[in-house]
Amino acid sequence: MVISKIWIEEDCTACGLCEEICPEVFKVEEVAKVIPGVNFGEYEDKIKEAAKSCPVEVIRYIE
Numbered sequence: 770m771v772i773s774k775i776w777i778e779e780d781c782t783a784c785g786l787c788e789e790i791c792p793e794v795f796k797v798e799e800v801a802k803v804i805p806g807v808n809f810g811e812y813e814d815k816i817k818e819a820a821k822s823c824p825v826e827v828i829r830y831i832e
């Protein structure tokens with residue numbers, strides 16, 4: 770399955786971990802954002818790792 774959509778729910782603490790793990794997809798400013806126009810398929814493993822590692826579990830995706 771290919772990840773078709775990623776979003777960040779409320780309560781991101783801007784810890785920076787998702788950007789550290791996958792800077793191609795996540796950009797953390799006041800809160801984490803998904804960089805537009807990225808081919809998620811190229812970064813599936815890192816996206817899943819970031820979602821798993823997020824301390825407040827706000828990274829969601831649809832496969």
Ligand code: SF4
Nearest residue numbers: 781782784785787823
């Ligand atoms: S890992 Fe989670 S809490 Fe940390 S910046 Fe990313 S989305 Fe926000």
